[in-house]
Amino acid sequence: MSQKFQYSSNGQSDSSSEYSSFEASSTPFKAHAGRDSVMDNFMDFDKDLSPNKYVKKELSLEFPNPPLTKISFSSVSGLQSIEDFEMEDVRAENPKVVQLNTGTTDRSLVIAFHDKCGELAITPEFDIRMISQSVFSGKLSICKQTIQLSGSFNSKKEIKTALCIQGLDFLGTLDPKESQIRKRSAIEALRQFMNADCTAKTSSEDLERESWIPILNNYTQQKRIPSPEYTFYRKETKLNHRFASTCRIATWPLTPFGSGEDFYSSKSAAKQSSAREAVLWLRSQGDLPDAPTVLNPNFTVSGLRQSFSATNLGESPSLTQAEILRAMIHHLHLLQPELKFEASGPAPEIGAQGDACFGFWNACVRFTDKEIQNEPALAGEIGKVFHIYGKKNAKAACIREVLRVLEEIKEKREAQS
Template identity: 25%
Template sequence: MADLLRSLVLPNSSQESFHSLAEHPSPNSPTDVSTNHDSGTAQTSSKSQFSVGQMGGLPIYGVDAYLAAPENAALLHRAPDRKNAPTNQPKPGIDPSQPVSLGSKSSNHLIALNHLCQLKGLVPDFQIDGDASNANFGGSLKIGDVIIHSDERWHSKKEAREGLAEKALKTVTGMEGKRKEPGTTGEKDKNWIGILVEYHQFINPEQGPVYLDYALGSSYSSTCTIPCRPDQPFGSSAVPFQSKKAAHANAARLAVEYLIAEGQLNPDGSRKAQKKAKLGAAVRIQGKGLEVKRGSTYIQKVNDAYPLLGLRTPQYVLGAASPLAPNMISGYATFPNEPGLPEEIGEVRNVFGKKSAKEEVAKGVWEVFQKLAEKRGVSISEINA
């Protein structure tokens, strides 16, 4: 501010300005320096100043005296405008190389419906109504000539679409498609997202892959978790793709390759044929549940139930509890590469005879199977042999 005021009082080079200022001094301009000082030294200094100014034909102002004037000093101490006042707090910067989470995507039924409609050449048309201020949404879904209504209300449009998709899945499954199934495609053209959805629709329609999306500048990345491996996501948040769909496809591809390596899918990604129940089997599929014959041994129940639950063959680890008592057996069962199950199941100690010990271990395994079936929404009922 002081620099600005100093620039405002610079002398004007015109002669007209000089004479007007000399004859009519401004009330804000300082008076003759010699009139403000009675001492000889001040008079001498004033005369020397005027002599220099007159030599240049310019008026001489005392800047310090001008700035000391009350009305000018008030300008210097005026509070700055808060709108234009600079702030000392730096704005937080965003590094475009760091992934920014966009939230998880777990619309299992909506993904399954879109995939099924794509295979059948159908187009789902959602009609969502509601008020965002009250978080109250509902609507209907039209697929071809079929309209699916629901009286339920949801908190968001996303939840409404997911709920309507869940109700529509059974209807769309029985509808005829408008085009034939696509032929064999190359590795790059495989619908990895669809393969993963179909697998989980067969294993357990209530659970499916969950994608977590990230923004990398103008690109996207994604990771995918599946129910049988919830703690180890597939994909990477640091690998960029041009679209979310491409990022999802990459994560789904890695998940499908894992399921192929674990023997859950065929090498081409297709679902393995369901094993037919053996004659006299202790466990068989009935509707959406399992029927268990009364009087069956636990070993029979486990052997017949594990493939129906999508599990691999159990391994029984049995051995003598002590070299001094070789007939006293201890052991447990394990399911390799099944992260959703405990490492050791049905552990027993000091059971007489290996056959009896194995039956006791199988009893503990069957209890775990019952909890797993209940978690997946699969009912288990007993029937007479």
């Protein structure tokens, strides 16, 4: 005999409930009202399913799927759902949406702008800054006018391309007569400059006076313009090859610096010569500061490198002996050595600052093992002096001896090169 029972969640039997139901086809099964009674019937029914009494028993439970509905607690206790709370929370910050400019990075537009500036003898100045992560803004100064873009750009290339596009539009509005006048005046000034100072071949002393190539590179980086372009010429002879060089800046001026007829023994010397003319031209136009004044005429400066062949160590008012030693060591690409002192004779006297300064001293310099491997002449105690009164005097005497040794190494390297 098969019977069908239904019960609701409150534990009472309900034939019309839609939550759950079960159907059993067993004779010993009995329905009761309570949930515990129903479970007892299941237990009894399980016990009766023994193979000794029954051959086959069937049990079927039916659990229909009720339709899914949104659970809301507002009708019960006045609570608000989580979704509604998040939507209506006044403390929640609304994220700021910023529309990024999808600018172009076409290199040809930048090149066209610089070529146009070169034709008109105009020097543009870019100022590009990062205002936040991956967001850039910048401005372009040209002909005493400023073009500023305050929008958001993803990279420096995008904003520079946008500035060049605006710059091309601005250059198109210039008066052609004024452009021709500016162009002729620039070419004439350059021609006078070249005829007055730079037509003769540059001497080796002038080439080594300053680091012309780094100065020119720093100028182009500060102005955010392309690096200088060098063109080399080679003349083959029976004994060796000689080189000449010209230098051109993308934006200024039209005529290249240097000459293709002034030949030097090396390519680097020819490059220095053309870079020197470019630097001197920029200084004459006020675009670069003048070279620093050398107080001692026998003391020549070549960038960070210095020449000590004609330097009188006792007559240099601007540099101390320790500074001269550091400069010479840097010129030879060496590491700074260790200066050692040793008391000589009676015990040294204690100075006003508590240091053992007075008395007689021995002093010497020791270089590292790595420098000794590269330069065996630096092995041992270099520039050692004996029994000199005063630690300061001993240090000065030691430095003089060390400079003599380093000068010999410098002359040896120059002879080999």
